[in-house]
Amino acid sequence: xxxxKESGPTLVKPTQTLTLTCTFSGFSLRTSGVGVGWIRQPxxxxxxxxxxxxxxxDKWYRPSLKSRLTITKDTSKNQVVLTMTNxxxxxxxxxxxxxxxxxxxxxxxYWGQGTLVTVSS
Amino acid sequence: xxxxxxxxxxxxxPGQTASITCSGDKLGDKYAxxxxxxPGQSPVLVIYQDTKRPSGIPERFSGSNSGNTATLTISGxxxxxxxxxxxxxxxxxxxVFGGGTKLTVL
Numbered sequence: 646x647x648x649x650k651e652s653g654p655t656l657v658k659p660t661q662t663l664t665l666t667c668t669f670s671g672f673s674l675r676t677s678g679v680g681v682g683w684i685r686q687p688x689x690x691x692x693x694x695x696x697x698x699x700x701x702x703d704k705w706y707r708p709s710l711k712s713r714l715t716i717t718k719d720t721s722k723n724q725v726v727l728t729m730t731n732x733x734x735x736x737x738x739x740x741x742x743x744x745x746x747x748x749x750x751x752x753x754x755y756w757g758q759g760t761l762v763t764v765s766s
Numbered sequence: 767x768x769x770x771x772x773x774x775x776x777x778x779x780p781g782q783t784a785s786i787t788c789s790g791d792k793l794g795d796k797y798a799x800x801x802x803x804x805p806g807q808s809p810v811l812v813i814y815q816d817t818k819r820p821s822g823i824p825e826r827f828s829g830s831n832s833g834n835t836a837t838l839t840i841s842g843x844x845x846x847x848x849x850x851x852x853x854x855x856x857x858x859x860x861x862v863f864g865g866g867t868k869l870t871v872l
Contacts, residue, residue: 752814
């Protein structure tokens with residue numbers, strides 16, 4: 646079955662760079678049509694999509710955060726890494742990674758458990 | 767940037783039908799998805815491609831999308847359906863989420 650799990654620091658200081666890793670199983674990012682995305686959720690607030698990478702290394706970013714985000718994949722390790730630069734307290738929240746299939750209105754059908762990141766000095 | 771608007775809250779009595787709307791410019795020209803999120807849990811996809819249910823999602827969940835509005839309908843609402851619901855659409859390969867609707871079953 647498909648599983649995803651996020652890992653990374655729970656606390657980062659303002660201006661630092663956040664690096665999160667999504668380790669998955671049950672599918673491969675070598676398979677045509679497969680993608681992995683990152684979505685975050687500030688405490689008590691709505692879901693906010695951040696970035697998405699596909700099997701063909703096509704990458705998409707939230708326009709307002711594009712300058713701060715980088716998404717990469719390591720197919721040999723079944724991992725997707727998200728980096729976010731210049732962290733600010735407003736970036737505090739739970740960060741999820743999720744699986745989707747490209748095209749045709751597919752949603753994010755499998756989600757990780759999420760990892761809470763707090764930005765504070 | 768593209769925006770999706772949901773009502774902050776909807777209330778329904780057990781056994782009745784709940785409808786949650788999601789509005790966006792020409793949303794009917796895009797595909798809509800819906801997610802259910804219970805406190806402390808990850809979101810769960812309940813509707814994709816406007817009307818389709820993933821495996822394991824009860825038949826009481828249905829969706830529609832036309833014009834500027836997508837709608838999630840829960841028929842015979844149960845107490846276990848109390849949760850936050852988010853709509854989501856794709857705009858030029860970027861995902862957009864609505865602000866969420868808290869469904870209360872009372």
